[in-house]
Amino acid sequence: MTDTIQITVLMDNQVHRQGLVAEHGLALHVARGSHSILFDAGQTDLVLHNARRLGLALNRLDAIVLSHGHYDHSGALSELCKQANNARIFLHPKALCPRFSAKTDGPLRSIGLSPASIEAIETARDRVVFTPQPVAIEEGIRVTGTIPRVTPSEDPGGRFFLDPEGRQPDLVEDDQALFFDTPDGVVVLLGCAHAGAVNTLLHIEQLTAGRPLVAILGGLHLLHASGNRLESTLQALQARNPRLVVALHCTGWQAMMRLQQAFPERFAVGSVGSRFAL
Template structure:
């Protein structure tokens, strides 16, 4: 089962906020995939789902605040029961212009010093039905926002190599698809059969030409899609016209 805990759009009593988080329950494992940007929003949505147990795994899709800073609630309430799976570049100090958009420094410090970390760059299997991608190869052209990070004391272009997705029994869950959503899905196909794709597609500011390529790509696929978070209204409007589109929001529950 997959429960959407944080997204830009909410349903009925659930709280919406820019960011993403999902709870995956499969094979007697509870996995928190990302945590949104606000501990109070995550806390309240977990309560509304009547969820008060800890997590066997926490998976961080990449090191941006809107996917990680909700971890304050998880840390303060000792809800991490097992490993935190993350890419090493998630810990870089990340910026959009002069604005810091990386992991909150207190959370970063806790993860590095106290958490049971599993730092990965290659695909990592939790079990036979659950795999985390590791680094996503960039084989297809795509567009993305201009980000920077601090590396070896210098400000450099952030390629967001820490961008990762998770596949649970054929359901591909992506945080932001900074690698490009086609790169994400095509690499996912090399790791597993793909039945569904959900999460942030990162299409807010892309060109019409690129957006049309994305629409044509998903039109040709035989799995359903549930774009959320950073997909953007214009892209959602176009993608919603496809037969394999499903509307996603906080409070959505999906069977795996």
């Protein structure tokens, strides 16, 4: 498959263009020819506002993919299911779990899919595809399904729990990435990388028989990463020598600065409205 794929950031934590809005969340529009996929759905319906401003018709989406079941990646799902009424919806079955998080010593709060998002998925069940395993969304574009956790330094990146009392840790097992083939190698889109960016790359290398990494874009979730994790992530990325690294959403400023040093000329901080052709 040789058609160029165009990726547009529809939602991110940052915006630098007038008329567009930002929120803590992520949504990436992936277009190839007349086909389009939305990878994640932001925190609110503001995703739809940005899409209108950027001239992207979300009612024509062929697929909506959730990287995982957190509120900041799924907020526009209910409205999108109505508007994109032919789109198939890809998510890991564990994305539907209730889940909770707390800042250090703070109270637990619900961070899972909203009741409206869960209802939308139930209503659209005929076009829902669960992805515990890797699944092809269309030719050359796949979602990873469950990502094995094999690296010693990567943890889910926060105080996440499956119960409101905070007794059962949540490993965010539903976390998955989107990846697609280009003539030169593989492009990887990360939602929040709760599975760990390196675990994700190792899994995709298995699924693609070791094809080289051309580009990686998305939330690297290095916000609270230990120095050890940050450095081993940088080393793993440098060893793969991608020609483009785009940090979004939950990557964290310190990690962005280190990525800038590690990949001069090849690193970008994305924001709402950023576009990349691969």
